[in-house]
Amino acid sequence: MIELRDVHKSFGTKQVLRGVNLSIAKGESVVIIGGSGTGKSVLLKSVLGLVTHDSGLISLEGQDVRQAERDAFLARFGMLFQGGALFDSMSVWQNVAFRLLRGSLKRPVEEAREIAIEKLRRVGLKPDVADLFPAELSGGMQKRVSLARAIAAQPDVIFFDEPTTGLDPIMSGVINELIREIVVEMGATAMTITHDMSSVRAIADRVAMLHDGVIKWSGPVGEMDSADDPYLRQFISGSAEGPIEAVR
C-alpha cells in the first residue's frame, strides 16, 4: 500500500535520509524504531508531504504522493502527533470533529458533535470532557483526544508519532493497547515511529530499524528478539557498546 524507494532527504549539508526502502502492506502495522535524530519523523512527514523529499519515490497504492490530489490524499490519513498538536483555541469536541466541520467531509454541527463524543468514548473519555479545552486536560487525556481526532474521519492509514512520549508506563500501556485495538478494529494501515520498546511489542506486526538514514533491519516483530543484526541487538538491549555510537 505504501512504498518508499531509495528516498533521500537533506537539510543543508546534513543528510538525514540516505536511501530508505520500505514497503507497508494494506492493513499492516509497521513500527519504525531508531535513536533520536535518525530521521524517523522526517520519514513519516515525507510520506504526508509535510516535508518534501529530495529524491526517490514515495507512493500510496502505486501513485506518487507528490502527484496526488492533496485533499483527497490527505483525507485518507489520520495522524497522532508527538505532543498531541491539539488546537488550544477550540474545545475538545471541536478538535476531534475538526475535519467534520469543514471541507469535503463537512457534516451538520450536531452530527459532528455526536461523532466526536462517540470517538471520545472509544478512546476511554467521558462525554463531559467534550466541552473542555485542551489546556484543561492531562498529558494522557490529550493523547487520547489526539487519537480520537486521528480516527474521527475513518482514515485508511494512521500515523503515530511517538505515541507514548511523556507518559507514565501505565498510561503508555493503555495508549498502546488502544492503538492496537483501534487499528485492528478499523482494518487501517498503521505506521508508528517510536523508541519505546513496549510500544513496539504492543503495536507492531512488523518492525523496521532506521539508522544512519537507511533501514538497517526489517522483519516481523516475533523475529526481532532473535535477529542477529548488531544495530538492532544494541538498540533492543539499550547498550552503550556496539556499532551505534553513543555520546557520553
Place this chain on the structure above:
Amino acid sequence: MNLVLSPVAAIGRSTLAIMGAIGRIAIYCGATLSHLVRPPFYYREIWNQIVQIGWLSLPVVGLTALFTGGALALQIYAGGARFNAESVVPSIVAIGMVRELGPVLGGLMVAGRVASAIAAEIGTMRVTEQIDALVTLSTNPMKYLTVPRVLAATLTLPLLVAVGDSIGIFGGYLVGTTRLGFNPANYIQNTVDFLEVWDVTSGMIKGAAFGFIVALMGCYHGMNSGKGARGVGKATTNAVVSASILILAANYLLTELFFTA
C-alpha cells in the same frame, strides 16, 4: 587581508540577508493575495478575527486618538500664537488627525497589539506542530490562518481609523473649548468648514494598507518562527518592528501619492 575584507563581507552578507527577506515576504504576500480570492473561505474565522483585531483594538486606538487630539490642540495653539493664528486650531487638528496622526498612530498601536499577538499565536502553533496538524486535516494553513487575519485587519483598520479620527477631533475640541477658550459652536463650524471628504477617505485608505501590513507581518513571522520560546519571542519582536517600519514607509509613499500635485 581579512581585516580589510571583513567589513565588506559583512555588508555583503547583510545585503544578501535583507534581499532574501524581502524576496520571501514578497512571495508570501503574493501567495496571500492569491488565496484571498480563491475558495474555500472560512467565514467563522474571518468573523472571529474581525472581533479580535477590530473590535478589541478600539479602546487602544480610541485612547491614543483622544490624547493625541488634545495634545495637538495645545501645540497648534502655542505655535499659532507666535504669529497671531490661534484660530487655526480646529482646522489643523482636524486635518492633522484624519490625514496623518489618526491612520499612523492607529496603525502603530494596532501593530503593537495585533502583529505581536498574531505572531505569538501562529509561532506557538508552528512550534507545537499545530500547523502540521492542520495540513494533515486537509486544511491549508494559508487559507485558515493567514487569509482571515489579513482580510479582517484590512477591513477593520479603516473603520478604526475613522473612529479614532472622530475621537481625536473630539479630544482637540475638549481641550480647545475648556482650556483654550474657543466657542464650542465656532470650533465645530471651523472643523466642518475646512475638512474635505478626501482628507477622511485618504486616511481610511492608509488605514487599509496599514491593516494589511500588520496582519501580513504577524502571519509571516509566526509561520516562520524558530523553535522554542526564544524562536517565538524573536518572531513576535520581528513582527512588531517590521510592521512599524513598513507602516511608516508606506505612509510616506501614500502621502507622496495622494498629496503631491
